[in-house]
Amino acid sequence: MGIQKQGHNSEILNKSNREELGVSDSPDAKTKDFEMNPKYLKGREYFNFSSGSSHAENILQLFSDFRDKKLFTDVIICVEGQEFPCHRAVLSACSSYFRAMFCNDHRESREMQIEINGVFADAMECILQYVYTGKVKITTDNVQNLFEASSLFQIDVLCDVCANFLEEQLDPCNCLGIQRFANTHSLKTLSAKCHTFALQAFEDVTQHEEFLELDKNELIDYICNDELIVTKEEMVFEAVMRWVHGAVEHRKLLLHDLLTHVRLPLLNPNYFIHTVEVNHLIQNSPECHQLLHEARRYHILGNELMSPRTRPRRSTGYSEVIVVVGGYERPGGFNLPYTECYDPVTGEWKSLAKLPEFTKSEYAVCALKNDILVSGGRINSRDVWIYYSQLNIWIRVAPLNKGRWRHKMAVLLGKVYVVGGYDGQNRLNSVECYDSFSNRWTEVAPLKEAVSSPAVTSCIGKLFVIGGGPDDNTCSNKVQVYDPEINSWLLCAAIPVAKRCIAAVSLNNMIYVAGGLTKAVYCYDPVEDYWMHVQNTFSQQDNCSMSICNGKIYILGGRRENGDVTDTVLCYDPETSIISKVAVMPRPVSYHGCVTIHRYDEKCFKF
Numbered sequence: 259m260g261i262q263k264q265g266h267n268s269e270i271l272n273k274s275n276r277e278e279l280g281v282s283d284s285p286d287a288k289t290k291d292f293e294m295n296p297k298y299l300k301g302r303e304y305f306n307f308s309s310g311s312s313h314a315e316n317i318l319q320l321f322s323d324f325r326d327k328k329l330f331t332d333v334i335i336c337v338e339g340q341e342f343p344c345h346r347a348v349l350s351a352c353s354s355y356f357r358a359m360f361c362n363d364h365r366e367s368r369e370m371q372i373e374i375n376g377v378f379a380d381a382m383e384c385i386l387q388y389v390y391t392g393k394v395k396i397t398t399d400n401v402q403n404l405f406e407a408s409s410l411f412q413i414d415v416l417c418d419v420c421a422n423f424l425e426e427q428l429d430p431c432n433c434l435g436i437q438r439f440a441n442t443h444s445l446k447t448l449s450a451k452c453h454t455f456a457l458q459a460f461e462d463v464t465q466h467e468e469f470l471e472l473d474k475n476e477l478i479d480y481i482c483n484d485e486l487i488v489t490k491e492e493m494v495f496e497a498v499m500r501w502v503h504g505a506v507e508h509r510k511l512l513l514h515d516l517l518t519h520v521r522l523p524l525l526n527p528n529y530f531i532h533t534v535e536v537n538h539l540i541q542n543s544p545e546c547h548q549l550l551h552e553a554r555r556y557h558i559l560g561n562e563l564m565s566p567r568t569r570p571r572r573s574t575g576y577s578e579v580i581v582v583v584g585g586y587e588r589p590g591g592f593n594l595p596y597t598e599c600y601d602p603v604t605g606e607w608k609s610l611a612k613l614p615e616f617t618k619s620e621y622a623v624c625a626l627k628n629d630i631l632v633s634g635g636r637i638n639s640r641d642v643w644i645y646y647s648q649l650n651i652w653i654r655v656a657p658l659n660k661g662r663w664r665h666k667m668a669v670l671l672g673k674v675y676v677v678g679g680y681d682g683q684n685r686l687n688s689v690e691c692y693d694s695f696s697n698r699w700t701e702v703a704p705l706k707e708a709v710s711s712p713a714v715t716s717c718i719g720k721l722f723v724i725g726g727g728p729d730d731n732t733c734s735n736k737v738q739v740y741d742p743e744i745n746s747w748l749l750c751a752a753i754p755v756a757k758r759c760i761a762a763v764s765l766n767n768m769i770y771v772a773g774g775l776t777k778a779v780y781c782y783d784p785v786e787d788y789w790m791h792v793q794n795t796f797s798q799q800d801n802c803s804m805s806i807c808n809g810k811i812y813i814l815g816g817r818r819e820n821g822d823v824t825d826t827v828l829c830y831d832p833e834t835s836i837i838s839k840v841a842v843m844p845r846p847v848s849y850h851g852c853v854t855i856h857r858y859d860e861k862c863f864k865f
Contacts, residue, residue, distance in 0.1 A: 315392075318390065318391065318392065319391070321345060321348055321390055322390040322391055324345070325343060325344060325345065325348075325386070325390055328343045330345065331343035331344055331345055332344075332345060332346050332370075333345070333346050333349075333360075333369075333370060333371075333372060334370060334371045334372070335372055335374060335382065336371060336372065336373040336374070337373075337374050337377050337378070337379045337382040338377075338378065338379040339379075340379040340382075341371075342382060342383070342386055344386065346360045348389060348390065349389060352388075352389045352413060353389070353411045353412055353413055354412045355410065355411040355412045356411065359372075376406075376410060377403075377406075377407045377410060378403045378407070380400060380403065381400065381403040381404050381406070381407040382407060384400060384404050384407070385404070385407050385408065385411060385413070385416075388413070388416055389413075394416070396419065396420060396423050398427060401420050401423055401424060401427075402439065404416070404420055405417060405420035405421070405424075405443070406443075408420060409443060421440075421445050421447070421448045424436050424439075424440075424448060425448055425451055428451070428452060428455045430459045430462035430463045430465070430466060431466040431467075431468065432468065433452045433455045433456045433459070433463060433468075434452070434456060434463065434466075434468040434469060434471070434472065434476075435468050435471075436448070436452050437449050437452030437453060437456065440452060453479075456480065457480065457483060457485055457486050457487060458487045459487070460480065460486055460487055460488055460493070460497070461487075461488060461489070461493050461497075464493075464496075464497040464500060464501075469497070469500075469501065470500070470501060470504035470505075472501065474509075474512050474515065474516070477498070477501055477516065478515070478516065478519055481494050481497070481498065481516070481519045481520060482519040484569070484571060484572065485572075485573075486571055486573065487573040488571060488573055488574065489573070489574065490526075490574055491520070491521045491522075491524045491525055491571065491574065492525055492526065492529055492533075494520050494521070495517075495520050495522070495525065495533075495534065498516045498517065498520055499537070499539075501516075502516070502539065506539075510539050510542075510543070513539060513540065513543050513545075513546060514543055514545035514546050514549070517540070517546055517549050518549065518567075519567075520567070521567045521568070521569070521570070521571070522534065522549055522550070522552070522553040522567060523552060523553045523556030523557070523563070523565075523567055523568050524556075524567070524568065524570055524574075524576075525553065527557050530553055530557070534550070534553075535550060549567075552565065552567065553567075556568055558672055559627070559669075559671065559672045560625075560626070560627025560628055560672075561625050561627060561628055561854065561855060561856070562625075562626075562627075562669045562670075562671075562672065562716070564765070564806060566809065569808060569809070570856050572603065575858050575859060576856045576857065576858050577601055577603065577856070577857060577859070578602075578807045578808055578854055578855075578856060578857075579599040579600060579601050579807070579854065579855060579856075579857045580599065580600045580602070580805045580807050580812055580814070580852060580853070580854050581597060581598070581599045581600075581610065581625075581630060581852070581853050581854070581855055582596075582597070582598050582599075582600065582803070582814060582815070582843065582847065582850055582851070582852055583597050583613055583623050583630065583632060583645075583850060583851035583852070583853075584596070584597070584613050584616055584619075584621070584623075584632075584849075584850055584851060585815065585847040585848055585849050585850025585851070586619065586823075586847070586848060586849055586850075587823055587845055587846050587847060587848075588822075588823055588846070589817070589821055589823075589848075593616050593617055593618065593619045594616065594845075594847065594850075595612040595613050595616035596609065596612060596613070596844075597609070597610040597611060597612060597613050597645065598610065598844060599855075599857060600814075600827070600841065600843075602807055602808060602810075602812070602829070602840065602841070603808070605840075605841055607843070607844050610645070610650055611645065611650045611651055611652055613632065613643070613652065614643060614652050614654075615637070615638060615641065615643075617637055618634075618635030618636055618637040618638060618639075618641075618663075619635055619636050619637075619663070619849060620634075620635060620636055620663040620664050620849055621633060621634050621635035621663060621851070622634055622665050622666050622667040622676065622679075622851070623667065623850075623851020623852065623853060624667035624668055624669055624674060624851075624853060625669065625853035625854065625855055626644070626669055626674055626694060627672075628647050628648075628855050628856055629644055629645055629646050629647055629855075630644065630645040630647070630851075630853055630855065631643070631644050631645075631655075631667060631674055631692075632644075632645075632851065633658060633665075633667055633676055634658060634661060634662045634663050634665055634676070634679065635663050636663050639658075639661030639662055639663055639681070640657040640658045640659075640660070640661040641654065641657055641658075642654070642655050642656065642657055642658060642692075642699075643655070647855050647856075647857060648858075655697055656692070656697045656698055656699055657699075658676060658690055658699055659690055659699050659700075659701060660681070660686065660688050660690065661681060662676070662678075662679035662680060662681050662686055662688075663679055663680055663681075664679050664680045664710035664711045665677060665678050665679025665680075665686070665710065666678065666679075666711075666712055666713070666714035666723075667714070668714045668715055668716050668721060669716060670716040670719075670720070670721050670740075670742060671716075671719065671742060672694075673691050673692060673693055673694075673742075674691070674692040674694070675689060675690070675691055675692075675702070675714075675721055675740075676689065676690045676691075676692070676699075677689050677705065677712070677714050677721070677723055678705055678708060678709045678710055678712060678723065678726060679710050680710040684708070685708040685709060685710050685727070685728060685729065686708055686710070687704040687705040687706075687707065687708035687709075688701065688704055688705075689701070689702050689703065689704055689705060689740070690702070702740075702742075702745055703740070703745045703746055703747055704747075705723060705738055705747060706736070706738050706747050706748075706749060707728060707734060707736055707738065708728060709723070709725070709726025709727060709728055709734055709736075709758075710726060710727050710758070711726055711727055711758040711759045711760075711801075712724055712725050712726030712727075712734075712758070712760070713725055713726075713760040713761050713762035713771050713773070714762065715762040715763055715764045715769055716764065717764035717767060717768075717769050717784050718767055718784050718785065719741075719742075719743075720739050720740060720741055720742075720784070721739065721740035721742070722737060722738075722739055722740075722750075722762070722764075722769060722782075722784070723737070723738040723739075723740070724736075724737050724738075724753055724760065724762055724769075724771055724782075725737075725753055725756060725757045725758060725760050725771075725774065726758050726760075727758035732756075733756040733757050733758045733774075734756055734758075735752040735753050735754075735755065735756035735757075736749060736752060737749065737750040737751060737752060737753060737782070739784075750784070750787050751782075751787045751788060751789055752789075753771065753780060753782070753789060754780060754789055754791070755774070755776060755778070755780075757773070757774025757775075757776065757800075758774060758800075759773055759774055759775070759800035759801045760772065760773040760774040760800070761773050761802055761803055761804040761813075761852075762804065763804045763805060763806050763811060764806075765806050765809070765811060765832060766832070767784070767785070768781055768782065768783055768784075768832070769781065769782040769784060770782075770792070770804070770811055770830070770832075772795065772802065772804060772813050773799060773800045773801065773802045773804075773813075773816060774800050775798045775799065775800045775819055776798055777794040777795045777796070777797065777798055778791055778793075778794055778795075779791075779792050779793045779794065779795065779830060779837070780792065781832075792832070792835060793830055793835055793837050794837070795813065795828060795837065796826075796828070796837075796839065797818055797819075797824075798818060798819045799816035799817060799818050799819075799824060800816060800817055801815075801816050801817050801848045801849050802814060802815055802816025802817075802848075803815060803816075803850055803851065803852030804852065805852045805853055805854045806854055807854045810829050810830065810831050810832075811829070811830040811831075811832065812827060812828065812829055812830075812840075812852075813827070813828040813829075813830065814826075814827050814828075814843060814847075814850075814852050815827075815843060815846065815847040815848055815850055815852075816848055817848040817849075822846075823846035823847060823848045824846055824848075825842050825843040825844075825845060825846040825847065826839055826842065826843075827839070827840055827841035827842065827843060828840070
């Protein structure tokens with residue numbers, strides 16, 4: 259008892275003493291041992307503390323330890339008969355798939371054990387390693403299964419990492435398989451990179467087993483591509499034949515569809531004769547014979563024959579270029595000596611050997627095979643020069659029988675025709691034909707109407723002379739057509755407007771005409787004998803030039819209505835009927851020649 263009283267008195271004493279000291283027993287007072295006057299504070303008034311990412315990492319590590327020791331786990335994931343004890347909260351935090359499963363009123367949200375199909379156990383373990391540690395080891399052996407599991411569980415960051423890893427593994431032996439995998443899972447970026455890789459390494463890709471597993475459309479997608487990288491077209495042919503022989507009984511029926519996209523005309527003639535023409539599969543496929551015929555004709559006629567198969571692949575070092583020959587910069591000005599080529603793909607202009615005797619004017623220009631002829635002109639009006647593209651030199655050849663200028667030239671069935679013109683006194687109806695083998699000009703049947711400055715082109719095996727000037731004051735709307743088989747001329751449907759100083763080209767068995775101080779581009783169907791207006795240029799012009807390059811029509815230079823000479827390059831695409839300004843010439847030019855040839859530039863392509 260004494261001890262209790264003493265304790266009680268001590269408590270009273272202590273309370274008394276506390277009151278004397280001004281210390282309260284209230285709860286609030288117990289939590290506030292001192293006060294701070296903001297007036298006298300020298301440091302920060304408050305401090306936000308964060309342990310940073312280490313806190314999250316430590317917590318995640320604890321959950322990983324809990325999973326390893328099966329502590330606090332509340333669900334078991336079963337994959338391929340293997341059990342994975344897990345925490346619903348952790349799974350839901352990392353995967354919208356599991357979040358939807360556990361947070362909604364699904365049956366799985368109440369079950370302790372959940373079986374998942376379509377996933378491999380090894381991939382599931384990798385997924386859980388990532389979920390619980392943020393780390394996972396990706397290998398060439400597990401990346402496919404890991405991606406598919408990540409995609410199922412909607413873990414996007416892991417999907418992206420797997421796709422990037424696959425991109426790093428691209429090789430000629432696997433790029434096609436990875437592309438197929440990418441297409442299956444709608445990985446557009448990865449698929450595009452695989453496709454580009456295969457285009458660039460095509461020759462190596464064709465040597466691996468995956469190449470033989472392509473389907474027909476996949477193979478065509480590669481061999482029809484202008485960006486396919488091959489050192490020569492023979493590689494494409496051999497790749498196609500290797501693919502066909504991979505399952506020959508079925509695939510030999512597809513041979514025509516495939517060879518349609520091989521540029522047989524550009525094969526080396528010896529290779530074509532000794533390897534392609536004698537191939538028994540091709541010989542036994544009548545559908546392929548037309549393709550062989552086209553290649554033979556190209557070897558004889560050269561660039562006169564145009565089709566998608568006659569356009570060189572840039573990787574071979576060859577490209578289609580437009581060559582502009584001579585002309586002048588302004589009326590009454592000096593004639594230009596320049597011969598320059600324009601590459602529509604790169605937009606570059608390059609200088610070639612200068613035209614000899616460039617003091618002449620109003621001459622005619624055309625392409626013969628892959629060379630260029632220039633004939634006539636105001637000075638030395640009988641002279642004919644040929645530019646050999648492989649040698650980059652000009653050589654004088656046999657002269658015309660009749661000197662002329664303001665005439666036109668065109669190539670028909672491998673021979674050059676000089677048509678009409680002016681000799682200083684009269685318009686000419688004379689037509690001469692040049693045979694490069696004999697180096698001779700011979701007279702053929704004359705025009706029905708003598709004209710100067712017409713448009714001339716060949717199409718469907720005939721020569722078409724359109725419009726022109728019968729005299730100084732009038733223009734013709736006649737279309738005169740020459741048939742070389744009967745050496746005779748006839749008249750076809752007249753062009754809608756009578757014009758001179760016009761230009762014409764033929765593409766896909768249709769004829770296109772522009773110039774003559776009109777904005778219009780007209781198209782003529784020689785089979786139906788029918789004219790139509792297809793598009794307008796941006797300004798009136800005459801004495802422009804036209805050329806076909808890469809399947810499109812280019813209109814270069816010319817003189818406007820006020821006499822100014824233009825440097826504009828227009829491009830008209832017949833497939834879309836769109837015309838656009840695509841380039842500027844090195845200088846304004848009119849009364850010039852313009853042709854398309856194939857030019858080799860070994861500096862442009864390095865492997």
